[in-house]
Amino acid sequence: MDKERTILIVDDEETTLRGLTKSLEVWADGRFRIRAAASAGEALQTAQAEKVHVLVTDICMPEMTGLELIEEMQQMGQQPVSLILSGHSEFEFAQTAIRLGVLNYLVKPVQKKKLIQSVEEALEKEFTQERAGIMQKAADxxxxxxxxxxxxxxxxxxxxxxxxxxxxxxxxxxxxxxxxxxxxxxxxxxxxxxxxxxxxxxxxxxxxxxxxxxxxxxxxxxxxxxxxxxxxxxxxxxxxxxxxxxxxxxxxxxxxxx
Missing domain, CATH: 1.10.10.60 (Homeodomain-like)
Structure with missing residues (x-):
């Protein structure tokens, strides 16, 4: 895993977005690219410009939900390992999230330790998936x-x-x-x-x-x-x-x- 891997954080709450971004930037220490988007639209612009490996997105946003954002990205050919953020403890979107392959569901306010642990798991899963894809391309x-x-x-x-x-x-x-x-x-x-x-x-x-x-x-x-x-x-x-x-x-x- 290296600097070519991008982690995209999406949240329309400015304070939350700033806090999550800072936490991951300190943890990453230059090992990964940390991108931040204040809306689903900004997130899609980032996804058009570069490959997103891990997506951390709020579920409730004005333009579209986090799950709709994941679907849009998948239609673009992007398949990031996704983590969902929500201010609600109830998991109302479980079936859709499972269908979309969401790895984890994080309840706000997210503990820094839990955030980092979940992102590390997502990176590991993405790396494993990429290796499997490479081996498939090389397979006879x-x-x-x-x-x-x-x-x-x-x-x-x-x-x-x-x-x-x-x-x-x-x-x-x-x-x-x-x-x-x-x-x-x-x-x-x-x-x-x-x-x-x-x-x-x-x-x-x-x-x-x-x-x-x-x-x-x-x-x-x-x-x-x-x-x-x-x-x-x-x-x-x-x-x-x-x-x-x-x-x-x-x-x-x-x-x-x-």
Whole structure:
């Protein structure tokens, strides 16, 4: 989590907004961007200008309720983890809040400790969701199906897959993996294809590309280093294979998904 994460506070009560903003600014200490909006309209303007990761909003405002604000932001493509503020102890909007994925409901006046704890939980949830989204973008559905069907594989094939996964950062041959599982290379090749639906070389390539995509999406490591980490001896060859599978160069893939 870093300074690129934005926490937006929305409240039409000036004193409350100022107090919440100051509390979070002191707590954040520059680690996150803290934005404040005195109305739903201002909040939507902020959401148009930048991605909002955590939303802390009053529920009762003149233009629209906090829940309506969340819906508007979702229609804009923004999916912040949301916290609701209210001056009432009764939770009249429970069903709508649950449907919209509101994480927590804070009753005014909000205790500073409770506010910070809730924001930390929201950041953690947002970070987890973002990671899940990244992993989904990097996922290879053929490999995902294999992981679900691993119980149907015999021990040698599973052991071979495990060996490949552990040595992804270097060159390896079918003969090497077959010897590791104590089988003849030709026989191992046949049963591997039969049980995985992929040839040995295709499985290795798909695993390498998937690993590369994860690194492209989650790090700023140069493409040449990613190529090496994924087991390719040259960046040029890595770029060629990556484009064959993804239709984009590694650099284009990284830019498109950032």
């Amino acid at each position: 559905h053929s490999l995902a199906d294999l992981e679900q069907d691993h119980k149907q594989m015999t021990s040698p094939v599973q052991a071979g897959k495990d060996y490949i996964d552990l040595h992804m950062d270097r060159q390896m041959t079918l003969k090497e993996v077959a010897e590791h599982v104590h089988l003849n290379p030709s026989y191992f090749s046949v049963i591997f294809k039969d049980q995985t639906g992929l040839t040995f070389s295709e499985y290795v390539t798909r695993k390498r590309i998937q690993k590369a995509k994860q690194l492209l999406l989650t790090t700023t490591i140069p493409v040449a280093e990613i190529a090496e980490t994924a087991g390719y001896q040259t960046a040029k060859y890595f770029n060629k294979i990556f484009k064959e599978y993804e239709g984009l160069t590694p650099g284009q893939f990284r830019r498109n998904h950032k």
